[in-house]
Amino acid sequence: MKRRSLLGGAAGLAVTAGVGPGSLLWAPFARSKAKSSGHDAYFAKLNEMLKRDGPGHPVMLLDTARINHNIDRITASVGDGKQYRVVVKSLPSVPLLQHVTQRAKTKALMVFHQPFLNATAEAFPEADVLMGKPMPVTAARTFYDKLGNTKFDPASQVQWLIDSHDRLLQYQGLARTLGLKMQLNFEIDVGLRRGGLAEPEALSAALAVVAADPEHLSVSGLMGYEPHLTGQQADLNHPEVRKVLGIYHGFIERLQAADLNPEQLTLNGAGSHTLKIYEKDDTMNDLSAGSGVVMPTDFDTYHLIDHRPALFIATPILKRYTHNPFMAEPPANMQQVYYIYGGYWKAKMASPVEVGDTIYQSTNQSPIATSAEVNLEVDDYMFLRPTQSEFVMLQFGDLLAVSDGEISARWPVFHQTG
Ligand SMILES: Cc1ncc(COP(=O)(O)O)c(C=O)c1O
Incomplete structure (x- = not known):
């Protein structure tokens, strides 16, 4: 039939x-x-x-013993010299995030949604937040409008993600209008083709804008996400990984040329699928993962084989x-x-x-x-x-x-x- x-x-x-x-x-x-x-x-x-x-x-169940196992796998891969940044959208619950950040001993979070950003600022007054995607400048304004009475200080605790010169100018305009200072992290395209600065020259031009307006803007780092490496069973010597890291280095050189010290900046990358690749590499000092903590089926991938659903x-x-x-x-x-x-x-x-x-x-x-x-x-x-x-x-x-x-x-x- x-x-x-x-x-x-x-x-x-x-x-x-x-x-x-x-x-x-x-x-x-x-x-x-x-x-x-x-x-x-x-x-x-x-x-x-x-x-x-x-x-x-x-109902949705979470197995806490398995979560702890998975967190420990991630922190072991991140190692001592780098920071583990917890991806909030993939673990969208304050108590769950508290559990993960406490066990992993990190305050670094990656946020993708304005309402979650306001909730995060309230629940995690000590957090260091990097935005995972560029927000329309109106969303940034909404965040400041809604920011309640919290210890959270956006000038030192939020890194807004900037993917283009136009967005940089929009954020500068908002910082001037609101009379405040913003940290800017630059999204770079390391091969994913999901936007971000395509060439190191574009970063140099952006850095010049920031340097000329220290009252309102500062540079906090780079974000280069590379999930296109998923499925390649890649290790550090894989040509695609070398390509990603080569591109990343090209942008880091522009930071150095502008007298910025990369070691003091957030050089973010990776996600659950790829984080393990960088155990022995220090190009990036800040590695993200969220889904690998709970392991939905899309994450039954090569580098997460030791994780448990x-x-x-x-x-x-x-x-x-x-x-x-x-x-x-x-x-x-x-x-x-x-x-x-x-x-x-x-x-x-x-x-x-x-x-x-x-x-x-x-x-x-x-x-x-x-x-x-x-x-x-x-x-x-x-x-x-x-x-x-x-x-x-x-x-x-x-x-x-x-x-x-x-x-x-x-x-x-x-x-x-x-
Ligand atoms: C910029 C960025 N970093 C990292 C991640 C990784 O998140 P996860 O570990 O949940 O895949 C994502 C996922 O979409 C992302 O967009």
Whole structure:
């Protein structure tokens, strides 16, 4: 039977390709064979916990022991001579960020959204914040307008990201209008082609503008992000890595030519996928990572093989068909159909593992086809791994931190607006 023909009554529901485990680019996490119940010991324990203590609707779980393991991997790679900068958008919860910064012993954060910047300034009055993308100058103005009574001093604690000469002039205009001083960090294009200064000459021109207006502007460093190295299994000697570092050095020389000391500046780069490459390199002194702490499936990549999945959507089963009502002769992994509470998240099924192709997706109740081996009941939970963290983590209300099989804390997430 053709897939489409079995969807007769499901008009208006989005149909997607299979989200089964086979679609991973890199599959370092061998799944242990599920027991006949449908869950291995790890997920069976979470299932019991949620049936006992859960709220009865989809929730986002964080495994704190696994998070700690992942943080320790990152700090080991960053080493002593460099600073670990925690990517706020990928871990969008104040208590989660407090947990990560305390364990990693860092105050450096990377922020990508004005409402998160204001929330960060309030919750982390000691932080050093580097913006991860250039903000419209009106967003910078909104930040200053909304900055409440906090110890946080933007003149020394925010590094605004500047990607072009025009934006530099806009920020200079804002600093003059507001009568304050701004630190500027320059986004440089090290090969990603996502904007930023393309040539070292452009940096020299920008540095001249800053040098001529010390009352309002100062230079805080460079940011050169290089996720295009992901998937190359690259080490430090890989030609693409050499290219990135060569470009970075070209910009550093312009800092030196302008009498700036690179050692006193923030020379940022990397992300979770690539941070490990630089263990023995000191071109950059400030390395970012966020997602590698919680490990959504998009981060099952080469340099993160030692990290452990720590983030799961858990959702109750509402209904069970012990046969497949959509197919006369279903394949082995589609013998029965469960309906889960919600669905259509950016996520892949983690447990049970014996799941078939997607029948259709619904944000209300999604059908999940499984093999006949799975023996979960209504009110048991299924577990999915988000493909990414930054958006998905905001969809479930408080995050449930889990330690030793218990819900140890409820961690609120950031508000998208405000
Ligand atoms: C500028 C910049 N740095 C670093 C990161 C890395 O974040 P993560 O470690 O969550 O991939 C990102 C992600 O988008 C980014 O845009």
